[in-house]
Amino acid sequence: MAAQTFNPTDLSQSAANWAVAQRIVGPFAPHAQVSPDLTIALDPGYLLNGITLTEVKAQVVGPFVPPTSGFRIDRVVVDRLTGTASAVTGTPNSLQPPAIPTGMLPVARVFSDEKTQAIENRAIIDERALFDTAPATSTPVICRASLAGIDQTGVAPNTSTLVNLVIQPSPSEDINIGNALNPTNHRFQPSVAGYYALHGQIAMLMTTGSFLQLNINKNGLGATMALVIATTNGHYYVPASTVVYMNGTSDYVEMLAHHSKSSTSAIAGQQFATHFTAHRIG
Structure with missing residues (x-):
């Protein structure tokens, strides 16, 4: 599109220019x-x-x-x-x-x-000032939850078990800026809508040939999962990450563990072993 300049001898062009100017100042x-x-x-x-x-x-x-x-x-x-x-x-x-x-x-x-x-x-x-150069403000939501150093025992085999995430009181690595982690129902349920980066990890003492699976679910449906099969007896760690949209009201996220050992087991409670993190990215 060619540039337009004001020309008083060309009324049609001047009218077009005035329409553009009016769009800007009006x-x-x-x-x-x-x-x-x-x-x-x-x-x-x-x-x-x-x-x-x-x-x-x-x-x-x-x-x-x-x-x-x-x-x-x-x-x-x-x-x-x-x-x-x-x-x-x-x-x-x-x-x-x-x-x-x-x-x-x-x-x-x-x-x-x-x-x-x-x-x-x-x-x-x-006093029209329709352009604000101040940076947009946002409500931060940052969460890191764990089992507070206590093993979660009685985890039955071949069933999905909710990981009982809580916020361990200070001093600890856990944080709950925005109060999105509910320690009663162990859900992450932010009150601010947006896209959230999620990461979870669980750990368990496994036996050879058994598997340990981690599920991160949104509203009861799988958002992501990860699985490891034990090649020897020992502790195994299963991490998983994803990005989801949360509506700021009813949407919630839970972390679940599933194993195939022959008897009940325990999710390792150390903060470095089992934890969940989430933060709003947009």
């Missing part, structure tokens, strides 16, 4: 109504969130309720994801406008006093 432009009242109008706008472009129709904000005495400065903001506009009420007789709420972008300040009957353009101060 989003969410605040102004009084054609027939002023206690509301204000916002022109259509758009917001880009990553690769998602959201087009927003024209909006009406208000009605504003003037103070019974003195003056007040209110603020108009739009949600940085949806573009939905709203008003934040200021403090009467304060020159300081109200704070910009989290997740919002500023659009305008609106002045009113006890004599205000309609909001005119002279009472509206445009």
Whole structure:
């Protein structure tokens, strides 16, 4: 596409240029109504969130309720994801406008006093700042759980057994930032939606020819598994890793052990031997 330049002698080109300029400078432009009242109008706008472009129709904000005495400065903001506009009420007789709420972008300040009957353009101060250079904030979820140094005994053969993961109190290597690991039901169930990197490992004293299998399940279904067959008697370690999406509400992850020994056995409780880790990656 060829570059466009403003040319007053070419009206069709100038009109196209003006349309492009209006697209850049016009989003969410605040102004009084054609027939002023206690509301204000916002022109259509758009917001880009990553690769998602959201087009927003024209909006009406208000009605504003003037103070019974003195003056007040209110603020108009739009949600940085949806573009939905709203008003934040200021403090009467304060020159300081109200704070910009989290997740919002500023659009305008609106002045009113006890004599205000309609909001005119002279009472509206445009303060649109629709690009935020601050890094996006995120809620960290980081978990490392274990058996807290205690062997999990009574693990029956030829059946899947839930590994009773807990967070061992400090001092230990276990962490539970975000409180996603529930030590009662031994599930990892984060309250923040996103993609999570999972890793688990179990260890058991095995006999020749038997197998030890580790399953990491999401909502009761296998997300990943790993298996080792013992070639001699001794301790064997089975690790497994995967990445899953968690919806932040009902999704949960469990770690299960399965062995084929001829009798009940025990999952090794040392933290280096049996553990589970998870962290949000996006």
